[in-house]
Amino acid sequence: METLQFKKIHTRLVQLTKATCTLEATGVGNEEMAFVDGKSAQIVKINGRLVTLQVFEGTEGIKTDAEVIFLGKAPSLKVSDELGGRFFNAYGQPIDGKYVPQGKEVEIGGPSINPVRRKQPFDLIETGIAGIDLNNTLLAGQKIPFFTDTDQPYNAVIALVALRSNADRIILGGIGLSNDDYLYFKNLFVNADMPEKIIGFINTTDNPTLERLLIPDMALAAAEHFAIEKNEKVLVLLTDMTMYCDALSIVSNRMDQIPSKDSMPGSLYSDLARIYERSVQLHSGGSITIISVTTISEGDITHAIPDNTGYITEGQLFLRRDTEIGKVIIDPFRSLSRLKQLVIGKQTREDHPQVMNAAIRLYADAANAKTKLENGFDLSDYDKRTLKFAKEYAQQLLAIDINVNITKMLDIAWTLFRLNFQPEELGIRKKYIDQYWEKAAKVDEEDTMTDENMNPANTSFKQRNKIEAKWQ
Known part of the structure; x- marks a missing residue:
């Protein structure tokens, strides 16, 4: 002390x-x-x-x-390689029963990195989840939240993204976690292939609510050390930012400040931007990618928290349960990655943009066909085929329990196109039709789920079973 x-x-x-x-x-x-x-x-x-x-x-x-x-100083953290594989509280004190790490003491909550030291993000982050990799491709240095209802398995999803990513360092900022969720993250990360690359800063529901305000800054102070000093690709997971904003609201209200929309403080935008703007791609190769969770009450996307978050971040990923297949998917209509155009068709196969656009358009046509069906209108042959495609597309590509690389995702999409449509119905350039239509291999669902399809960056089969058990 x-x-x-x-x-x-x-x-x-x-x-x-x-x-x-x-x-x-x-x-x-x-x-x-x-x-x-x-x-x-x-x-x-x-x-x-x-x-x-x-x-x-x-x-x-x-x-x-x-x-x-x-005490004469702001909250601080001692940063060094000794942080690896450890779990800490909101003050940077160990909660895993091990020794206190030593290192350079840095104040948390500092300013974002100077723009002259920044570079436009350019590195693809592959997750194995088609709803992300195929439709909303992520880049190192990006900031993006998961928007989700509270009953969705969002912690399991971000854990899956972390373990499958090619990050050098994974830093978890657990904000208002239940004890079960904390133990879930801890057991999953401790048993990962490289537990030393994972660091956790944890506030649980048993801890004081206001301590949640320190968690993002602690996580980002550690991230900046490894990204700047070690040139590492750092992935920061922040869950749940709604809990963070609620803590901000408590302090604001108790100071008799006039609340803004939805009882949030008037400084909410600045408070969130101060965190998210610390994502960065450095010229040296190091990067900080921020993936957060923002839980939404009853799907109200207009609430002040998701509303302000969406202005700051470079898109969002929206989780929802698809009742047609009984699985959680990344909603292609409400999700967006504003940086994906920097890598799709460049670091991925050249047909990626065309396949992505065609699949989402056909999925939208299926949504229109479903509306016609619900209102008692007759369906055309094309409508029926789009409905069949949409179910298979959700089952084999949008579901979060699918784990394949991007090339395999594109092959699966071509197979679904070939099974349900004629080439001229796709709106895809002829040169790609000529190149991939006949080559598309028929891939059934069981093949997409085998361990052989997992690329080296993905989780082990044992870890994957633990994650799947979490979202069942």
Whole structure:
């Protein structure tokens, strides 16, 4: 613990709320840490001599004559290779029963990397999930959230993405995790092929709510060390950012700030941008990719949290359960990766953009046919074929439990085209029809699910079974 010797002690609080306290003090700075009656706190507002601190454990039991000791620095983390394979709390303290790692101490929550040090993202991230790789291809250095209802297996999905990716380092920022979810991540990552490349910063529902505000900055401080100092490709997973925003709202409301839309603070956009804008592709080759989860109540995409998030990030991935096949899919209509055009058809096979567009158009035609059917209209032969295609497309490509590489995804799509349509119905360039129509191998569902189809970046068959059990 930080030594408290020779620290000035204040003993007069002028205001107390359930989450904050205010006192007169000088010589302190924004975001500086302190102890209030032994409880961890952080400065959130300075107005002349009046200093307001958020008390992470809440102010219950604190009296107006409580001792306040300022530590003279913002929250910090000691960064080094010793972080690898470890789990920490919101203050960077070990929670895995092992030694305290040593290293260079850096303050968390710093500014994003200078634009002159940035490079346009260029590196493909392959996940084995066709709803991502085929339709919403990801790049290293990108920032993108999963939008999902609370009943979807989002933690299992981002764990799957992490373990299949070609990242050098995976950093989990667990925000408001249940104990079951924490143990799920821990057991899954500890038993991964390379557990030393995984780091976790965890806040559970048993921990103080306001500690959630530290988790993203802790994760990103570690990420910047490995990306900048080690030139590593770092993947940061943040789940659940709705919990983070709720904690922001608590502090804002307790400070009597006027709430904005949906009871969120007026600074919500800036608070989220400060986190997401720390994703980066560096000229040196290192990168920070941020994949987050934003849970949405009753699918309300207009809520302030997803609404602001969508403005900041480079697209979104939308999880939903397809009742037709009984599986969770990446919704092709509500998902978007704004950077995919930088790699599809360039780092992937040349027919990728044409196949992607044709498949989604046919899937949309199937949605129109389903509406006609529900309203009692007769279906044409084309309508019936699009419905058959849509079911097979969801079953063999959109479902999150499918694990194949991008080339195999394209081959499967061509097979589905060939089984249901004539070449002229696809709207695909003739040169690709000539090249791939007859070559498309017939691939059944069992073949797409075999371990032989998994590329080296994917999870082992044993790990995959654990993940699938999570989302059943």
